């Protein structure tokens with residue numbers, strides 16, 4: 001609990017924490033009450049000094065609600081766009097406070113009350129403007145933070161390949177792991193030439209017995225500072241129609257391999273008091289996913305494991321992050337036997353992960369995926385979520401496997 005409170009309130013001045021708590025109160029308690037429970041005839045809403053009443057107030061409250069939610073989130077995560085939004089919003093309130101009594105009372109009385117109400121918010125605007133650097137994380141390069149070497153599993157394609165490119169761009173030497181050695185060698189040549197980094201290739205089947213240990217043995221002579229447990233496969237279809245050998249391979253690759261690799265490489269990071277473990281989970285891990293049942297269960301496993309390691313390792317100087325992509329354009333759909341559908345680029349997903357690393361335990365790539373993941377897992381009943389997911393997954397699953 002104290003770790004959580006420390007995490008919540010550190011990195012901001014005290015007065016900004018008070019504004020953050022106020023915005024969270026408005027977003028989660030006051031605005032929902034104001035919009036959904038307060039009688040229409042009693043409702044009032046003020047924007048820039050102009051007062052709305054009745055149904056107009058109800059509608060005018062919606063952008064207010066959105067704004068308070070965005071502000072609460074922006075303060076909590078110290079998003080860079082808050083450098084502009086925070087002073088802008090305080091200025092809007094200051095102008096509203098200044099004008100409203102003038103419209104209400106007129107003459108000198110209105111002017112006086114306008115000044116009294118407006119000046120504190122004008123000062124708050126100034127304070128936000130002066131404190132705008134609090135919304136910029138000065139974190140140094142990944143290499144400075146975590147060390148010289150990264151090990152990336154599933155680097156021969158898709159998200160893993162983009163992780164390798166992004167880390168090498170930051171000057172980090174890479175160990176590339178997957179089964180297709182020729183693809184890894186081609187990527188290794190590209191990284192060496194473009195970024196002048198050292199690259200090792202470990203062609204290995206991580207789903208096979210002893211595979212993860214052989215990889216860990218092969219890197220025993222270097223200090224791996226970033227472990228990216230990314231290799232993973234899906235398998236589309238109804239459970240009773242699926243091949244159990246393929247399911248077993250999937251569980252071994254998606255769940256067992258990250259456990260084994262992390263257990264070998266994490267102690268070194270802990271002893272050095274720096275390092276990072278990234279797990280590629282999926283939004284599929286937030287909920288039951290019929291026609292991808294075992295896959296979504298493996299991704300729930302990755303999510304819970306990664307977030308638990310995040311909490312355990314906070315005080316040891318080691319960061320952990322679960323990346324939860326939504327549909328992404330890689331070889332995944334073909335390997336899983338899904339019907340083709342659209343998705344995000346692998347590089348945008350990797351950018352989301354590297355931006356969030358060290359700041360939070362997990363990140364959903366893409367705001368729409370975030371909305372869907374949270375709406376499903378937090379607000380809807382479990383039967384509804386399961387049925388809705390089955391309906392959607394049926395559109396992506398070949399008929400004979402439904």
Ligand SMILES: NC(=O)c1ccc[n+]([C@@H]2O[C@H](COP(=O)([O-])OP(=O)(O)OC[C@H]3O[C@@H](n4cnc5c(N)ncnc54)[C@H](OP(=O)(O)O)[C@@H]3O)[C@@H](O)[C@H]2O)c1
Nearest residue numbers: 154156157158159178179180206232282327328330331332
């Ligand atoms: N694409 C999506 O829509 C999506 C969405 C959410 C989460 N994810 C997750 O993202 C991660 C990466 O997937 P991706 O989208 O980049 O798919 P991908 O393009 O198919 O890449 C999968 C990678 O895993 C490697 N791999 C597969 N089986 C392996 C094994 N037995 N041993 C070692 N390596 C193995 C593959 O290399 P080889 O074939 O050469 O071994 C490849 O490099 C997975 O964990 C997946 O669950 C993907």
